[in-house]
Amino acid sequence: MTESKQSVVTLENRNKLTMTGVERVDAFSDRSILLTAAGGKVRIEGSGLKVLAFSEGSGNFSASGTVDAIRYLSAGGKAGKLFR
Secondary structure, eight states: OOOOOOOOEEEETTTEEEESSEEEEEEEOSSEEEEEETTEEEEEEEEEEEEEEEOTTTOOEEEEEEEEEEEEEOTTSOEEEEEO
């Protein structure tokens, strides 16, 4: 049986985001963070965003700032809206 990787997202008061199953931080600015996680690409959008921690070994990621949207990107690059 193949082990399935999971990703769990926790957002506290739209100001603190934690996520497991993150494989890579692809790009970040104070308005957007692009991640590769179990299941594909994830874009976090907002303002004043800061990457607080990322461990490639464990896949744990955390960020702070005002989160306006979390989008899962399809293989074709189009975003599917999860939160707004």
